[in-house]
Amino acid sequence: MRQALVAITVAIAAVPMLLAVAGLPRPGDAQAPVHTHVAARYVAEGARETGAENLVTGVLLNYRALDTFGEVMIIFTALAAVMAVLSSAAPRRPEDDAPGIASAIPISPVVAFIIRLTAPFIAVFGAFVILKGHVSPGGGFQGGVILGALLMLLSLVLGRGLERPLLPVPLARWLQAAGPLAFAAVGMLGLALTGALLGYPAGPDQQLLRELMVIVLELGIGIGGAAIILGLFLEMRGD
């Protein structure tokens, strides 16, 4: 009964939204303001001005770099948030969990073997996606997630309750801050070179420097993202 009431209310709320989207320009129309205004310059000049053939990377890391910086900060904040909610001084043992949480899922040796076998290939692919992100589909976030997923798989294989964590905690904290640090470094460099925070040198002979700055940012985002994803996983699991 209650669910029916909620369904009716939501359906009524949907009507103004449907009317609204009916009034929008048709998606796919090449004359829509989406394509004729800001995006036209991105498409026409983007590769030349930003040094990135992947225009999405050009928009993310050059034209709208502040948004990407905010995004990197949000990933970090997710880690800080999960730590603030879950961490406690005493290490949790599997016996502490409430009944129902499957604490120690034994991993089959076949799965463990396959993971160990494919891990190097996955790592190379992740690194490739990060580094080639400015000329082909990919980028720091995508590669970072691939590497993060790989690290999660490996931590499943290695099991819980290691006597010492694989990475000393201070180092892990610095790695997790790699994204914002990369932005700070490149931002200050841009400030020194061009007089605008997060700016890029614009001359045609500085193409290499531009690409280098983009790669540093991608690496920072990728490594930071991977470290944060692993940190999230380990914290939620209770290590």
Next chain:
Amino acid sequence: MVHWLPLAAFVPLVAGALTPALAHGRPGLARGWALAVTAFCIFATAALTRRVALEGPFSYAMGGWAAPWGIELRFDEFSAAALFICVIMLLVLCFSGPYVRRAVPAARITWYYSLLLVNLGGMIGFVVTADLFNLFVFMELVAVSGYALVAVGGGRTAALAAFKYLMAGAVSSALILFCIGVLYALTGSLNMADVALRLATVESRAPVLLALAGMTAGFLVKAGLFPVHVWLPDAHAIAPTPINAVSSALLVKLGIIGLLRIFPLFGAAGVVSLAPLYEALAWLGAISILAGAFFALFQQDIKLMLAYSTISNIGYIVLGLGLAGELAVTGASIHVLNHALIKAALFLAAGAMIHQSGYRTLHDLRGIGRVMPWTTLALLVGALSIVGLPPTAGFLGKWYIALGALEAGRPGFAVAVLGGALLIFIYFARMLNAFYFRAPSHEEMLAVREAPASMLGPVLLLAALCVLGGLFGRWPVLLIAPGVSRLVGGG
């Protein structure tokens, strides 16, 4: 230096990310680091405020790309709120030292300071950006850190309160993002001034109406207006008191500032008129004033009482915006700043009492005025301010809003303003009567001592600012007057 503008938001964010790395295992260092960074932000925002007072609004193109191809940061008169945000955050950080040692599990303290720095950077970025999507990004930064800080104290109900807060916040954020997408599909741009220009030539009415209504609704949920306030009382009751101060004084004001940012977008649009929206806002504000004050009367827990008082005061601000005259909008804007000071003072004073005595309800805190005279004095000053007695800070905002109601020919709303003040007076009188004149309910109350200096200092300073803000209230009014005229004239 012109680069203060992006650095004011950039530095606290990077500093927040570095806090766990730098201060691993040393919470005292984390607090010192946070204090130092916030002091830097006060310096930067003060320089920016001085510049806008002398020269008027100015912009900064991120990365050297001019708007609308890049992100533009624009510091106008309303962005001066950043200075208030930094000052209040500094005092909250100072207060947090002894408080969190008792209220927050030790492993989480470094993350607490990291999240507060991120929160600060997000708030500063929110008030200085002139790009719609950038606004969303900073809003989410503030939101995620805010949700976590509600639950940082641990305890049985903290996580659930934080979860409800997260749901309400995330749904409103999704709605706001949807409306940003609609505006983008209509205009092809994300820069606020550019969108305003292009909306004027759009012909189809329904999408513009939806964008306006959706964004307003989203920001009102974040502001905690009645009836979409339901996340606020739980979040305030459970969170550690310094976080309550940040939530009530600062976070809900971001919803209001969001409204101030989006109304000019639609002002020039020929297809919609803002008048029905303003009418609805005025009514919702008036209802919120009375409902918030009414619910506060029934609360025994001091933090819940203050939380409902926040809902009531947000009602004042929204009423002022809805009346849309120059006096009323000035009153609303001034009250955004003054209420931040007053609520921070009240919450920190209450926090000091809770910290020292261990009790939270009006009944249990009886007689505390005798053993913690300075803190209770600060509470008294804050109470006088929030009722709106001259010459304290709360008077000016409410006076302008009431005058604005009379000027617009709506005396009923002026009655609502007065009625709210009367209700507030009743519950604060009841509270102070219990604190000063009643005998203590518990033996231990006689042994309670005054709060330590790092907690008492911010409390007294904020109480003093409540009085100073009233005595020197003309200055903020003069500062934001050009911004208000632009807002009222264009919309």
Next chain:
Amino acid sequence: MAGLWGNIDYAAFVVLFCIGLYIIIAKQNLIKKLLGLNIMETAVFAFIVTSGMVDGGTAPIVGAGATGPFASPLPHALILTGIVVAVSITALALSLIIEIYRQCGTIEADELKGAE
């Protein structure tokens, strides 16, 4: 201006948005509510990306030999940021649910309300 049938893509995403909203309000299990939130957010992202599409277009990568109308890169950048935001909120919400389960032993909203 294209009418509802011309913008059928947008209409589908609005329906998805409302389905997500329904799940958040109507379902009691906290994880289901979180899934409803994810559905809502995904609907918004799909809406934004679709607005950047162009007839007969390809991905906005201007390498050697890439021709033809390109989709607008701006919505892609926007939703990349949006997806990261959604992931962060989901991570925090999941950790809150873990903490709720550890403290209260249940993650059904009606049981939690009764226990408060």
